[in-house]
Amino acid sequence: MKRHVIVTGGSRGLGLAIVTSLLDAGYRVSTCSRSLGDALPPLLEAHGDDLFWHQADIGDAASTEGFIQAAIAKLGVPWGLINNAGIAREGILATLPLVEVDRLIQTNLTGSIQTARAVLRQMLARGGGGRIINISSIIGQRGYTGLAAYAATKAGLDGLTRALAREVGRRRITVNSVAPGYLDTEMSGTLSAGQRDQIVRRTPLGRLGTAADVVPAILFLLGDGAAFITGQTLTIDGGIGC
Numbered sequence: 683m684k685r686h687v688i689v690t691g692g693s694r695g696l697g698l699a700i701v702t703s704l705l706d707a708g709y710r711v712s713t714c715s716r717s718l719g720d721a722l723p724p725l726l727e728a729h730g731d732d733l734f735w736h737q738a739d740i741g742d743a744a745s746t747e748g749f750i751q752a753a754i755a756k757l758g759v760p761w762g763l764i765n766n767a768g769i770a771r772e773g774i775l776a777t778l779p780l781v782e783v784d785r786l787i788q789t790n791l792t793g794s795i796q797t798a799r800a801v802l803r804q805m806l807a808r809g810g811g812g813r814i815i816n817i818s819s820i821i822g823q824r825g826y827t828g829l830a831a832y833a834a835t836k837a838g839l840d841g842l843t844r845a846l847a848r849e850v851g852r853r854r855i856t857v858n859s860v861a862p863g864y865l866d867t868e869m870s871g872t873l874s875a876g877q878r879d880q881i882v883r884r885t886p887l888g889r890l891g892t893a894a895d896v897v898p899a900i901l902f903l904l905g906d907g908a909a910f911i912t913g914q915t916l917t918i919d920g921g922i923g924c
């Protein structure tokens with residue numbers, strides 16, 4: 683029986699790479715995003731019953747609940763949850779509108795807490811066992827000028843990981859964070875050429891990361907070989923934070 687994994691924000695970037703790799707590895711996958719995008723339709727066609735997409739805004743409680751319920755109705759209680767959907771909003775905190783701060787917190791933090799809560803209830807009712815992986819960020823550990831509110835949400839996710847790992851460990855559910863460094867995705871498209879050069883100069887491995895650098899760690903944490911790893915943040919950043 684193929685294991686079902688829920689991945690939020692799977693229409694592009696890291697989420698899309700996770701969805702594709704999970705399907706290739708033999709998982710069934712449910713994913714959501716606010717818009718379908720160009721990459722998912724051919725995947726949905728190719729993978730039939732193994733891939734489910736639902737339109738949802740993770741920053742909206744009712745929409746998120748609707749997605750989780752629909753995913754469970756379609757593919758059953760999930761083995762894993764990857765909290766990947768996230769937004770970044772650059773701006774000096776002193777002038778960043780509060781409405782933007784709220785949106786960051788609702789999407790990156792509250793949305794992930796809500797999905798974890800909803801999925802955990804199902805995992806526990808099934809008798810335990812499972813994986814929750816939160817995609818945080820090196821920014822939550824090291825900070826970056828202009829990303830204070832974003833950093834707070836990502837540090838919050840790492841805190842969620844540690845506390846939840848303690849709460850559900852006895853039920854064989856592991857909770858870990860994967861914290862990427864700067865990835866070459868749409869989200870980092872707002873970096874100026876100067877900022878990119880600076881990041882590359884400061885990265886021991888001498889480049890920005892890619893989704894392909896991060897996905898193997900997620901596959902590992904989902905697998906049976908990672909059954910005794912919980913409450914950890916695995917940083918994948920080319921060494922910039924070391």
Ligand SMILES: NC(=O)c1ccc[n+]([C@@H]2O[C@H](COP(=O)([O-])OP(=O)(O)OC[C@H]3O[C@@H](n4cnc5c(N)ncnc54)[C@H](OP(=O)(O)O)[C@@H]3O)[C@@H](O)[C@H]2O)c1
Nearest residue numbers: 691693694695696715716717739740768819864865867869
């Ligand atoms: N890129 C980096 O340098 C980097 C570094 C460290 C950590 N991360 C983290 O990695 C994760 C993925 O980032 P990425 O670079 O792949 O971002 P991305 O290219 O912007 O993709 C974000 C994905 O999340 C979805 N999404 C965004 N807001 C959503 C919402 N409110 N509800 C549902 N889906 C939503 C997007 O689809 P829609 O827009 O259609 O909703 C898209 O599928 C994020 O949590 C990010 O914070 C990224």
